[in-house]
Amino acid sequence: MFQLGKTIVSEAIIEKDFVCNLSACKGACCVDGDAGAPLTEDEAKILKDIYPKLKPFLRKAGIEAIEKQGASVVTVFNEIETPLINGADCAYVIFDNKKTALCGIEEAYNQGEITWKKPVSCHLYPIRVKDYSEFSAVNYDKWEICDDACTLGKELGVPVYKFVKEALIRKFGEDWYMELENVAEKHK
Incomplete structure (x- = not known):
């Protein structure tokens, strides 16, 4: 886990790969x-x-x-x-x-x-955010119905945070996302 502003972020979102594979899961989520x-x-x-x-x-x-x-x-x-x-x-x-x-x-x-x-x-x-009074927890939600998305993400080399970039910017802003990218680069 690491902190970005008022968020506590799971390292899984930068370590795990993910790209929705609708042809495989048929939108089961x-x-x-x-x-x-x-x-x-x-x-x-x-x-x-x-x-x-x-x-x-x-x-x-x-x-x-x-x-x-x-x-x-x-x-x-x-x-x-x-x-x-x-x-x-x-x-x-x-x-x-x-x-x-x-x-x-x-x-x-x-x-x-x-x-x-x-x-x-x-x-x-597959990111879930839980808001608390002082911070928000940003976690990767592993669900077996998304196993094909994990496989496709790994094949394409797309980590979770890049797959949901637009949504993360929508939720936390561009500056927050740029900080996340910096953390991810250092984490490699």
């Missing part, structure tokens, strides 16, 4: 698990505000889940997440013609309907 994507209060408000523009991009089951549960949900632990369809798929998941899970929010963004790409927790994955 959006349909497996037992919780929705973590959201901030601001992101929950954004989702509520942009829902009318997202609706045409979503599946019927996703629309039903959102209209029943809301654009976001609060868990028993008082955490905000995306709603799920029957406790499984994220309500914002859509599928392409190869049955690969994609993000309906990101599809609306890509088509110019909205200006917000997707929740930062999704954008950062």
Whole structure:
């Protein structure tokens, strides 16, 4: 672990390799698990505000889940997440013609309907950030459904922090990311 500003960062994000391999996993991270994507209060408000523009991009089951549960949900632990369809798929998941899970929010963004790409927790994955009162913990989340992403990342020589560069800059800023790159270079 090392410290960058008000973050404590796991060395795994500079030591491990990762490149999403959707042809292998089919977007399993959006349909497996037992919780929705973590959201901030601001992101929950954004989702509520942009829902009318997202609706045409979503599946019927996703629309039903959102209209029943809301654009976001609060868990028993008082955490905000995306709603799920029957406790499984994220309500914002859509599928392409190869049955690969994609993000309906990101599809609306890509088509110019909205200006917000997707929740930062999704954008950062496989990095998870846990905010505490004095600092944020930045960790690599190892999940066996991403083994193919680790293999592809190793083949291509792309460490986790480079794979999620845009998301890390979005979350922590360009200066923070440049410091991270300096640490990674010295770590080699």
